[in-house]
Amino acid sequence: MKLTSLLASAAMVLGLATGAVAQDKTKVGFVYVGPVGDGGWTYEHNQGRLAVEAEFGDKVETVYVENVAEGPDSERVMTQMALNGADLIFTTSFGYMDPTINVAKKFPNVKFEHATGYKTAPNVSVYSARFYEGRAVQGTIAGMMTKSNVIGYIGSYPIPEVIRGINSAYIHAKKVNPDVQFKIVWAFTWFDPAKEADAAKVLIEQGADVILQHTDSTAPQAAAKNAGNVITFGQASDMGEYAPMPRVSSIIDNWAPYYIERTRAVMDGTWETSNRWDGIGKGMVKIGEISSAVPEDVKAKALEVKEAIASGAYHPFTGPLNKQDGSAWLAEGDVADDGTLAGMNFFVEGIDGEIPQ
Amino acid sequence: MDLSAINPVLLIASLMVAATPLLLAAIGELVVEKAGVLNLGVEGMMITGAISGFAISVETGSPWLGFLAAAVGGAVLSLLFVVLTQLALANQVASGLSLTLFGLGLSSLMGQSYVGIKPPQMADVHIPVLSDLPVLGPILFSHDPMLYLGVGIIAAVWALLKFTRVGLILRAVGENHDAAHALGYKVVRIRVLAILFGGACAGLGGAYISLIRVPQWTEGMTAGVGWIALALVVFASWKPWRVLLGAYLFGGVTVVQLNLQAAGVAIPVEYLAMSPYLVTILVLVILSADKSSAPASLGRIFHASH
Secondary structure: OHHHHHHHHHHHHHHHHHHHHHHOOEEEEEEOOOOOOOOOHHHHHHHHHHHHHHHHHHHEEEEEEOOOOOOHHHHHHHHHHHHOOOOEEEEOOHHHHHHHHHHHHHOOOOEEEEEOOOOOEOOEEEEEEOHHHHHHHHHHHHHHHOOOOEEEEEEOOOOHHHHHHHHHHHHHHHHHOOOOEEEEEEOOOOOOHHHHHHHHHHHHHOOOOEEEEOOOOOHHHHHHHHHOOOEEEEOOOOOHHHOOOOEEEEEEEOOHHHHHHHHHHHHHOOOOOOEEEEOOOOOOEEEEOOOOOOOHHHHHHHHHHHHHHHHOOOOOOEOOEEEOOOOEEEOOOOEOOHHHHHOOOOOEOOOOOOOOO | OOHHHOOHHHHHHHHHHHHHHHHHHHHHHHHHHHOOOOOOOHHHHHHHHHHHHHHHHHHHOOHHHHHHHHHHHHHHHHHHHHHHHHHOOOOHHHHHHHHHHHHHHHHHHHOHHHOOOOOOOOOOOOOOOHHHOOOHHHHHOOOOHHHHHHHHHHHHHHHHHHHOHHHHHHHHHHHOHHHHHHOOOOHHHHHHHHHHHHHHHHHHHHHHHHHHHOOOOOOOOOOOHHHHHHHHHHHOOOOHHHHHHHHHHHHHHHHHHHHHHHOOOOOOHHHHHHHHHHHHHHHHHHHOOOOOOOOOOOOOOOOOOO
16 A cells, blocks of 8 residues: 555656756746745845746746745755755855755755855855945935034944945945945844844934844834934845835846846856846946935036946046055055955944944 | 933833733733643734724723724633644643734734734823922833733732632632542633633733834834743742743843943943843743742643543
């Protein structure tokens, strides 16, 4: 009895497998760290997935799993996706790095794309966006618009990506407003609306009239809106529902072109391991519309910074720049190399507070 | 470091707001556990309450109706737990866990069309003279009505458990359901009512986050408060005023640590981040050195035939 049922199910699995081959669809999987409705990071990755579906129609099938914890659980989810016939899997959070490498070893024929990491393999590519370019635009607006000269910054975890953002925003705020001061609060979470809102409120109570966030939910926007005269910026997603105030602009992660390109490469059989790090110029980072609450001269200056970065004429980390302790980092006219940026673990001169180690 | 940037009055006022969702959820769970039932579904009931309250208050424009809907939503979800554990006699731990998972999924389904909407605001209470007092006014007399309701529920539960016959019966059911049954009390009925009360309180706590503390709807926005509420009930030794103390302590240290960070105090941030948990546990463990222990029938399944 048992043997028959075993054989029957084996036959069924085979049948399904051949069925899948017969359809000849490219199956693309996505692993998300938060819910697709977070209005930020995961939301934009999901927009990328929908764009892949829209581009290829019947020729692709996409699957996704949301709220996957970083760590062992993600390995299980990826394995399941690979077993279910995925040809290409996007793993969209920094903490999926080692799990992705582990699973990729077991499935050499499946292609993996890991976001924001740095470990590659013959079938693992990494990709990220130069969010710090957008932070330079934000810093410019923030520095020119603050009246209290106190800018609040909600950090998630003290990892290079977040530190780069803080440094870039600070450098450009300082450039237009020498009196500017940053207050930084580490939330130690990517997503906890209540805590993010509390952090925003605390910063506002302590005099900040600009809130920058590097966490995923829209809670700080809501807190700023309640407080009144405070401006914010959309993070990862446009968060346009809070425009024109408090949200005066945003950094939008635009993954769709990359996802479409990589899916096409798998279909054509031209997929190769790569390490992609694009910014405003290539359209991976977009600057959300600068709202009507921003004075014309500020808007013009911000757009000027944006254009200079997009054309490659200006690098947000251009010397002379010192590290926080006063030691020299970049000489006049030098620009930071990608290696230093990728591993950035120090604040630039002028920022108060220490990076949690 | 600039401690003068911290305004103690605003600090105390905001810690009370931060504590209220936790307080509401914990006092509901306290009553449930006093009746001998362990419902681990607090997180699920909270998030369901958060979206129910949010949706209704957006649709009707009334935060009051929203809170009512949140209480109803939490209670309705807890009915599922009632059916599983009181009628089908299923394991309470497993049922509670599944309630949380179910609540999280259900709420994100219900909330699809409510992302990015601003709910109607509940006006803060303003009492002439009292609210205008320096220091005390902003701390004690200028909050939203729900915050006072939370404290009121704590007082009511305390009085009910300590002084009334109803409270005595509830405790009897929780301590020894067979004896209570032999005395002729309807064990299952009392437990069902307790579970519904717990669900309603959790729902209110969730709606406090989505309507007042944040205020907006985001999937999974309760982010673990329900679990902290469960732990708080245990550390508070099932005593209502200690729940209040624990919740304020937790809310307080959470807000204080954010304030200290923003003021640039040179304590490593990791210690600050874990401090709310540590301080709350420490204080409540010291307090619970007396002989109070869990209700004896906690988590045990009751059937009249046993």
